Amino acid sequence: MAKKITLKVKNKFINKYKNGYPLLLREAILNAEQLKKEGMLLRLADENNRFLGKGYYGRQNKGYGWILTQNENESINQNFFDNKISKALNKRRSFFQDKTTTAFRVFNGEGDGIGGLTIDYYDGYYVITWYSQGIYAFQDYVLRSLQDVTAFKGIYQKKRFNTGGKYVEEDDFVTGVRGEFPIIVKENGVHVAVNVNEGPMTGIFLDQRNVRKAIRDKFAKGKRVLNTFSYTGAFSVFAALGGAEKTTSVDLANRSLPKTIEQFSVNGLDYEAHDIKVMDVFKYFNYAFKKGITFDMIILDPPSFARSKKHTFSAAKDYKDLLKQAINITEDNGVIAASTNYSGFGMDKFKSFIKQAFKETGKKYKVLEEHDLPEDFQTITAYPEGNYLKVVFIKKYSK
Incomplete structure (x- = not known):
């Protein structure tokens, strides 16, 4: 690794770093031209060269690296x-x-x-x-x-x-x-097939563990459940094991069909008793609305950003409208599990999207429960962006 260099922080960011903020923001650094090779060790200092922290240079999202310690005497070894x-x-x-x-x-x-x-x-x-x-x-x-x-x-x-x-x-x-x-x-007693050798996604998102348990234990019994952006169908499996009358899993990726069949099968469930559809979720919402197909529960967990041939989805811009489509095919007294892993806004902003979506569809709602990251996904208060998961279970009413 290259020798350690000193990065100077702009005055307006000093308190942020003194309070433990770990990400080296691009806009906070005065002398970014000093950064040459990723992995080089850094000393963070204010404009008067007073120590703020030690870390490393590594480009990630909006940052130039991470602070690892605020102890000037601690070595990164x-x-x-x-x-x-x-x-x-x-x-x-x-x-x-x-x-x-x-x-x-x-x-x-x-x-x-x-x-x-x-x-x-x-x-x-x-x-x-x-x-x-x-x-x-x-x-x-x-x-x-x-x-x-x-x-x-x-x-x-x-x-x-x-x-x-x-x-x-x-x-x-x-x-x-x-x-x-x-x-x-196993996850809470449920079998899950995983492949840690097939790309960045293994077959299950571990951060949704508590949400899947809630669906199985509290919400699925007797319900017709729609699982959108269903990936390998884990939410559907937990719903089925929780006594759902029927699940419908919808995802655009071709792999979602065999992967979902696999997840049902390793739990001894008859996948043919459930619907697994490989299609654009946005098209499915339109199809279901036109055909008068409704559900007692809808799981809405889109990626932060997605693109298909006809649609581009951004959680920051489009979640409200996506939620409106879900509301339109949810039965009265039905439940929507609204979820996002987008770190650019917090729970309050997310709940404002929910409020606006119900207002624009002319329906009433009640928040039943909320979830963030499970306890194994350790976070720190100095970096709220790290607690990215926001899930709200909502019950829909008519006016």
């Missing part, structure tokens, strides 16, 4: 990574002891003290995700730390960063024993 990863694993001790859930997050980036890095656990297999070339420069430290303090079947890694102008989504087997995929993990 093997011992630093050993301590951070050991501490994170100890916090998840109860998860490792839970026989009903064998897939969860064991290291959550800046929430556990190292921005740009996540580590997930799938029944003995660890999956490291590197979000910048900068954090990847510390690969040897992280791998050694993980191998020294865990018993593992195998370790895989995923690289999600730009290099040479080309976006990389690469999966590598690192060490241990190669898995025979899919492997079957």
Whole structure:
């Protein structure tokens, strides 16, 4: 790694960093021209060269890297990574002891003290995700730390960063024993087929664990459930296991059909008793509205940004209108599980979209419950963007 350089922070951002904000914002740095090679160590200082923190250079989203410590005497070395990863694993001790859930997050980036890095656990297999070339420069430290303090079947890694102008989504087997995929993990007693060797998505989004449990235990019984942007159909499986009368899963990706069939099958459910549709969700909403098809429950969990041949969706701009389409085909007294993982706004803003959507459709609603990230997705108050998940269960009424 290159030698450490000093980055100067503009005066108006100093208190933000003193209060523990970990992301090196581009607009906060005075001398960004000093940044040459990702992975180089940084000393953060105010305009009078007074110490603010230490970190590394790694381009990710709106940032130039992450602050790792506010202790001027702390070194960023093997011992630093050993301590951070050991501490994170100890916090998840109860998860490792839970026989009903064998897939969860064991290291959550800046929430556990190292921005740009996540580590997930799938029944003995660890999956490291590197979000910048900068954090990847510390690969040897992280791998050694993980191998020294865990018993593992195998370790895989995923690289999600730009290099040479080309976006990389690469999966590598690192060490241990190669898995025979899919492997079957458990989440609250439900079987889930996962593939940690098939791209950035493994087959289930671990951050929705508590939401899936709520759907199964509280909301699905006797309901006709529509699961939009359904991916591998995990929400549908939990709904079916919760006693749903029927589920309909809709996703544009061709892979969603075999993957959803697989998830139903590993739980001993008859997938043919449910509908699995490979089509544009926006087209399906129009189709259902024209045909008078309605549902008792709709799960609305779109990606932050999506593009099909005829539609471009942005959560920041379009969620309200998408929710209006869902409202139009939800039965009175039906429930909508509205969800977004967009980090650019908080829960209050999200709930304002909900309020406006119901106002414009002339319907009343009641918020039944709210969810954010589960406890294994550790966050810090100094970085609210890190607590990105927002889920609201809404009951619809007519005026």
